[in-house]
Amino acid sequence: MEILSQMWSFLGLLTVLQNVLPSQILSLLHSLYESLQDFFSPFAYFEIPEFNDYCGVDVNDLYRHVNLYLNSVNPATTCRRFTLSRSKSSNRVSFTVAPNHTLHDSFNGHTLSWTHHVETVQDSLEERRSFSLKLPKRHHQAILSPYLELVTSRAEEFERVSRERRLFTNNGHGSYESGWVSVPFRHPSTFETLALEPQLRQQITDDLTAFANGKEFYHRVGRAWKRGYLLYGPPGSGKSSLIAAMANYLCYDVYDLELTKVSDNSELRALLIQTTNRSIIVIEDIDCSVDLTADRLSKTKRTAPAKGSSRDHESEENGRVTLSGLLNFTDGLWSCCGEERIIVFTTNHRDKVDPALVRCGRMDVHVSLGTCGIHAFKALAGNYLGLESHPLFDVVESCIRSGGSLTPAQVGEILLRNRRDCEVAIKAVISAMQARILGAEREPIEYEEMAKSPESLERGLMESPENWETSSPGRKKRKDGGGSVSVSWEKKVKFLVRLRSLTKSDSGRRGC
Numbered sequence: 001m002e003i004l005s006q007m008w009s010f011l012g013l014l015t016v017l018q019n020v021l022p023s024q025i026l027s028l029l030h031s032l033y034e035s036l037q038d039f040f041s042p043f044a045y046f047e048i049p050e051f052n053d054y055c056g057v058d059v060n061d062l063y064r065h066v067n068l069y070l071n072s073v074n075p076a077t078t079c080r081r082f083t084l085s086r087s088k089s090s091n092r093v094s095f096t097v098a099p100n101h102t103l104h105d106s107f108n109g110h111t112l113s114w115t116h117h118v119e120t121v122q123d124s125l126e127e128r129r130s131f132s133l134k135l136p137k138r139h140h141q142a143i144l145s146p147y148l149e150l151v152t153s154r155a156e157e158f159e160r161v162s163r164e165r166r167l168f169t170n171n172g173h174g175s176y177e178s179g180w181v182s183v184p185f186r187h188p189s190t191f192e193t194l195a196l197e198p199q200l201r202q203q204i205t206d207d208l209t210a211f212a213n214g215k216e217f218y219h220r221v222g223r224a225w226k227r228g229y230l231l232y233g234p235p236g237s238g239k240s241s242l243i244a245a246m247a248n249y250l251c252y253d254v255y256d257l258e259l260t261k262v263s264d265n266s267e268l269r270a271l272l273i274q275t276t277n278r279s280i281i282v283i284e285d286i287d288c289s290v291d292l293t294a295d296r297l298s299k300t301k302r303t304a305p306a307k308g309s310s311r312d313h314e315s316e317e318n319g320r321v322t323l324s325g326l327l328n329f330t331d332g333l334w335s336c337c338g339e340e341r342i343i344v345f346t347t348n349h350r351d352k353v354d355p356a357l358v359r360c361g362r363m364d365v366h367v368s369l370g371t372c373g374i375h376a377f378k379a380l381a382g383n384y385l386g387l388e389s390h391p392l393f394d395v396v397e398s399c400i401r402s403g404g405s406l407t408p409a410q411v412g413e414i415l416l417r418n419r420r421d422c423e424v425a426i427k428a429v430i431s432a433m434q435a436r437i438l439g440a441e442r443e444p445i446e447y448e449e450m451a452k453s454p455e456s457l458e459r460g461l462m463e464s465p466e467n468w469e470t471s472s473p474g475r476k477k478r479k480d481g482g483g484s485v486s487v488s489w490e491k492k493v494k495f496l497v498r499l500r501s502l503t504k505s506d507s508g509r510r511g512c
Helices: 002-020 023-040 061-072 137-162 198-212 215-221 239-250 265-273 293-301 309-318 323-331 374-385 393-401 408-417 422-437 444-452 455-462 465-471 487-511
Strands: 043-049 082-085 094-097 101-107 110-120 127-136 166-170 180-184 226-232 253-256 279-283 341-347 365-368
Touching (some): 043 137, 061 094, 061 127, 061 137, 094 110, 101 137, 127 137, 198 365, 226 239, 239 279, 239 341, 265 323, 374 422, 393 422, 408 422
Parallel strands (some): 166 253, 226 365, 253 279
Antiparallel strands (some): 082 094, 110 127, 166 180
């Protein structure tokens, strides 16, 4: 009881002194107390306020990084209370350490702690927020700088992965404040679902990873931190799906640039300036978006102009996008106005693209996308049918080796239509490949007919070779001048005999 009475007396004395002593003396005593506490404490404390000034205008970027970093660690065992939230620009729930609560962390064998302070400003509804970092005083000089670098790098990586990605397209007003409009980018394509050969998939992912982690390398060698990709191949070979997989792999935004909406080179440059870092800029069908190759040809064929004609030609070029403007867009001085950008051109005909656009330094990686190989077909079969192996895969491989391969879009459509029966779906693919080997010039609707009736494969294989030419649906009989069959046709007949034997052996295995 005596101890309690003495404590109450001491508290009463403090209350009297607080009311009697001037505020300057009280502030001095408080500072002296904190100095003594810091001197005898084994820890060092660092305050990180939300704003760099008292006006609440200049946001402290380090405060934001700390908040993101604490979201990236597993706090379940180190803190008991959080504030949960989700913004419109993010696709996940984020948390903040509740006011006046502490979260513990470790770095290089040392224990550190973050405390979230929230104070209400007197005579105001505003709140003053800050994080307090506590770490061992003896090692704070060796710990602080590398630890804050770790916090910043993990915060930027977490922000890149967690934020909602956007798909932009130009609206035809690039010279104004915003020449882009956007929607959420939610394309499901990934490198795991793409119909690519394993070696090509590995090469692309390795190159993308090296690019994303190459900030210091690009700065050291004096190159702009950008990369160019040229994707070429027939329609349906997966060029757009590969772009979506690249964006999902790197967590980049996508800017789909429609050149036909760009009025001139100045607007093209303005659109480039408005793009953000960590983005993929796509120009699809570069060979037919605008007539760029004709620029170079017309200049080489142009003779000495008459008076006034040069001025007319100059005004004509100022009214549209030229090859020179696009070259400066991809590799000129304005192309380095941002960092960590990938520029992708796609085309169905590589030979129609001006060589100046696809040289190294502009398009660094050339990716040829064509028809499905056996590994790409197995990937599609796994995606659409859930199959890892099937006896008819050997027949499909034989068809591919003999020139009957189809594009991923054609194979995917056949598998999609027949996905309820795996064997029917694979036979439908083989039937379409058989038509390709026989040399039939078919429209897409005829491939659909074959997918609906895959039994035509078995019927065709059971017939005699001399009747295959006329029995194939939609097939026109071909004869040379003397009515004899060509050598290439004999090879196709021999291959179909092989298909017949494979089908019989497969039926025998299923019957056992």
